[in-house]
Each structure stands twice: as structure tokens, then as C-alpha cells.
Amino acid sequence: GQQLNQSPQSMFIQEGEDVSMNCTSSSIFNTWLWYKQDPGEGPVLLIALYKAGELTSNGRLTAQFGTTRKDSFLNISASIPSDVGIYFCAGQLNSGYSTLTFGKGTMLLVSP
Amino acid sequence: DTAVSQTPKYLVTQMGNDKSIKCEQNLGHDTMYWYKQDSKKFLKIMFSYNNKELIINETVPNRFSPKSPDKAHLNLHINSLELGDSAVYFCASSQELVQGNEKLFFGSGTQLSVL
Numbered sequence: 001g002q003q004l005n006q007s008p009q010s011m012f013i014q015e016g017e018d019v020s021m022n023c024t025s026s027s028i029f030n031t032w033l034w035y036k037q038d039p040g041e042g043p044v045l046l047i048a049l050y051k052a053g054e055l056t057s058n059g060r061l062t063a064q065f066g067t068t069r070k071d072s073f074l075n076i077s078a079s080i081p082s083d084v085g086i087y088f089c090a091g092q093l094n095s096g097y098s099t100l101t102f103g104k105g106t107m108l109l110v111s112p
Numbered sequence: 113d114t115a116v117s118q119t120p121k122y123l124v125t126q127m128g129n130d131k132s133i134k135c136e137q138n139l140g141h142d143t144m145y146w147y148k149q150d151s152k153k154f155l156k157i158m159f160s161y162n163n164k165e166l167i168i169n170e171t172v173p174n175r176f177s178p179k180s181p182d183k184a185h186l187n188l189h190i191n192s193l194e195l196g197d198s199a200v201y202f203c204a205s206s207q208e209l210v211q212g213n214e215k216l217f218f219g220s221g222t223q224l225s226v227l
Contacts, residue, residue, distance in 0.1 A: 031214050033214055037153075040220070041218075041220050042202050042204070042219050042221050043202075044218070045217075099168060100157070104152065105154075107153075
């Protein structure tokens with residue numbers, strides 16, 4: 001099956017720093033998504049990307065759909081303590097019905 | 113109001129027991145799912161139901177049997193629990209089967225510990 005390589009596996013940063021994480025795939029995806037999981041909760045959708053090259057923001061978060069359609073990036077600017085959590089990328093192969101393939105997550109810790 | 117609610121939040125049980133996890137969504141979605149998150153936080157789909165019909169069964173052991181009495185509910189029954197079943201199980205829903213199914217709404221999870 002498809003595999004997503006997400007990096008870094010974890011990050012420990014100071015409040016106010018910018019963060020970048022990325023996801024690469026051996027397959028071409030039609031949709032890339034980024035989810036965040038707070039401790040003890042289920043993942044929540046942050047950003048959905050539908051076109052190669054697309055750049056989308058959600059507050060301090062910005063995500064891009066790579067031009068090769070095999071990668072995606074998520075940036076968080078001016079991090080704050082509530083950004084702590086696990087960030088998952090997810091890819092979907094077809095515009096028709098297909099399930100999501102999730103990356104293994106990036107655990108973000110933010111020190112006040 | 114919680115959009116996707118699952119119970120119980122925590123489930124501790126002995127090997128060999130049978131247990132159930134319930135899930136309900138009040139979003140009016142057509143499609144519901146069960147995901148398993150292992151100790152390394154990897155999320156893997158187990159089942160997908162659309163309007164009470166099974167769409168996906170991702171090589172899950174027969175001991176796991178989902179049941180969907182209506183499109184707002186998808187319960188998970190597990191027979192003869194094994195140590196390796198210990199994980200966090202997430203219920204999720206999406207608006208449609210085809211378009212919009214990438215936007216998953218997850219429940220808060222059920223942490224299953226098999227002793």
C-alpha cells in the first residue's frame with residue numbers, strides 16, 4: 001500500500017519560533033490534508049489542499065501541495081504553547097472514493 | 113453538542129473477554145469509520161460504512177465486528193480480546209462517500225487496555 005514519510009518525528013521548540021514539517025510519498029496524491037491531534041483527543045482537520053502548487057493558510061498555519069503531487073509542507077509561524085500536539089499529514093489517491101493514508105505524525109512540543 | 117461521540121473513553125479488560133465500543137454522530141453524515149491508533153500513534157483505517165453498508169474492511173481479524181443500526185451509529189464489537197488489541201480506537205464520520213470523504217470528523221477516542 002501507499003506509504004507517507006513524515007518528518008521530523010518530533011520537535012521541541014521555544015514559544016515564538018517558526019516550525020516546518022513535511023510529508024513525502026512514493027505515490028501521486030490528488031488531495032493532501034493536515035490534521036492536528038491534541039492529547040487525549042481525536043485528530044482535527046487543519047487544512048485541505050486539492051491542487052498541485054496550492055498554498056493555503058489557516059491563521060498562523062500555512063500548507064502547500066507540492067508541485068510533484070508527491071509531497072506537502074506545513075509551516076506554523078510564531079508558535080504558542082497551545083500548538084502542542086501531533087500533526088498528521090494525510091493523502092488521498094483519487095478524486096473518487098478512496099481512503100486516506102496517514103503519515104506517522106510529528107509531535108510538537110512548545111516551551112513557554 | 114459533541115459532533116462524533118464514542119463511549120467508553122477508557123476500557124480496561126482481561127484477555128479473552130468480549131467488549132463493545134459505541135459511536136454516534138449528529139452531523140448528518142452518510143459515512144462512518146473506525147480507525148486504530150497504535151502505541152506509536154500510527155492511524156490505520158479498520159472499517160468504513162456508508163448508509164449502514166460495509167464499504168471497507170481492511171484485513172481486520174474476524175474478532176472485530178462493526179454494526180451500524182442506522183447511519184448515525186457505528187458500533188464496534190470485539191470478541192476474544194488479545195493483548196495486541198490494546199490501542200486507541202477512533203470513530204470518525206464524513207459527509208459523503210465520494211466527494212468530501214477526506215474531511216473526517218473524529219471522536220475523542222477509546223483507549224483499550226487488554227491485560
